Amino acid sequence: MIGTGVNGWRSSLTDRIIPYLLQKWLGHYDLAASGGKVVQVHLDNCSYLFDTGPDRLIAAWGIGEGRFSGERDEDRIRKCPIWARPLYHAGHAIPHRFCGGLDINLTAQLGSINGGPFRVLENRAVKTVSSLYFTYWMYALRPNAQKASRVQQGLLMCGRQPEVRAFNN
Numbered sequence: 001m002i003g004t005g006v007n008g009w010r011s012s013l014t015d016r017i018i019p020y021l022l023q024k025w026l027g028h029y030d031l032a033a034s035g036g037k038v039v040q041v042h043l044d045n046c047s048y049l050f051d052t053g054p055d056r057l058i059a060a061w062g063i064g065e066g067r068f069s070g071e072r073d074e075d076r077i078r079k080c081p082i083w084a085r086p087l088y089h090a091g092h093a094i095p096h097r098f099c100g101g102l103d104i105n106l107t108a109q110l111g112s113i114n115g116g117p118f119r120v121l122e123n124r125a126v127k128t129v130s131s132l133y134f135t136y137w138m139y140a141l142r143p144n145a146q147k148a149s150r151v152q153q154g155l156l157m158c159g160r161q162p163e164v165r166a167f168n169n
Contacts, residue, residue: 009158013063013130013132017132018061018132021059021061022049022059025049025136026049026058028138029058029138034051034053034056036052038050043105044099045065045099046060046099047061048060048093050104054145054146055146056107056137056146057104057137057148058137059134060094061094061135062094063130063131063132064099064125064129064130064131064132064133065099087111088109088110088111088147089108089110090106090108090109091106091108091109091118093106093107095123095125097126098126098133107137107148108146108148109148109151110167110168110169117167118153121133121163124155125155128157131155132154132157134155135153136151137151138150138151138152147169149168149169150168151166151167152165
């Protein structure tokens with residue numbers, strides 16, 4: 001049973017829901033094919049699963065604390081090495097205004113997804129304190145693929161149905 005009230009909700013997220021999602025993501029992700037090692041990195045209010053073999057993001061998540069007011073470093077984003085521009089952007093796995101930074105949080109994302117349908121849940125997450133926002137990045141069967149072939153995006157808010165979407169990338 002999910003806890004009631006904001007404190008109960010946050011406790012349910014950290015004690016039950018996030019561990020469940022981690023188990024599902026790692027169960028689906030084929031680490032053996034990459035030859036790497038999965039590490040969990042915490043930065044500010046966000047967490048990331050990262051495969052050190054091919055240096056790629058597996059999943060990212062955070063619990064909303066309200067709109068982040070820091071400025072984006074547009075110059076660093078432009079310099080991010082994305083090899084298939086302009087088709088692909090240096091997309092944020094976690095929206096900047098939610099809590100997402102740069103570096104590990106930037107990944108190759110189709111511009112048509114990054115600038116369009118992804119924004120719906122991103123904007124809702126930014127406006128909803130104590131919401132859980134996540135992305136899960138799926139890779140083709142090539143062991144060292146750097147670009148995810150699909151991405152799952154989700155938003156969980158207290159008292160509402162989960163919203164999970166999947167996109168080809």
